[in-house]
Amino acid sequence: MADGTGTPAEDARLAAPFRPRLARRVTLTVGVVFLALTVALVLAMPGLGPLDAAGFLLFGAAVAWFCWRQASVRAVPDETGLLVRNLLFTRHVTWAQIVSVRFGQGRAWVQLDLADGDTLAVMGVQRADGAFAEQEARRLATLVARRSATPRDD
Known part of the structure; x- marks a missing residue:
């Protein structure tokens, strides 16, 4: 998933699936x-x-x-977007649909703000994993920023 903004090793690390540790x-x-x-x-x-x-x-x-x-909840990035498998539903969102990544206090898992005004929980990054979850939320936010950037990013 090389996008020209990082080294191949960094791009590979960013593109790894998101899975919880403790809940799994x-x-x-x-x-x-x-x-x-x-x-x-x-x-x-x-x-x-x-x-x-x-x-x-x-x-x-x-x-x-x-x-x-x-145990099988996860989020898997690909060239076109993010496949989010939660407890009951699986949904694929394109990079352009993701407006922001939120993981504030009181949230059990990462939430994506979508362009249509909806939110999507990403149970693959769970607060119960502590510092690892914070790191994974930052990784997801970085990935979204890199994959949704445009030449004129307002």
Whole structure:
């Protein structure tokens, strides 16, 4: 994603996907443990009918899927814009659509202000990651500034 404003190594670093650290580890661990405990519970309960066992397993699988989905949130930059995968929805925004990047106090994750007046949460950069999240927010703001710059940038 060389754009002529940085070294190739810097451009590659800027173009790396944005992923949370703490939430990813926690939710993957919780999902695996919950699913394992659900299976152990089904095997340990005497007299559990097949439909009841299937219901327990289906519920355990649903919780594990939710945890996996939370662990897979990210934002992936490309030549045309940013693909934002949040908990339930995935959206691609072009660089020109992004007006600003905000990560002020009280925000759980980065928010993008869009040209149409809307905002878009970027759950791939989460406050729970502390200093790493601050660094990632700055990296995203730098990337947006570089990719949306025009010859006459008013």
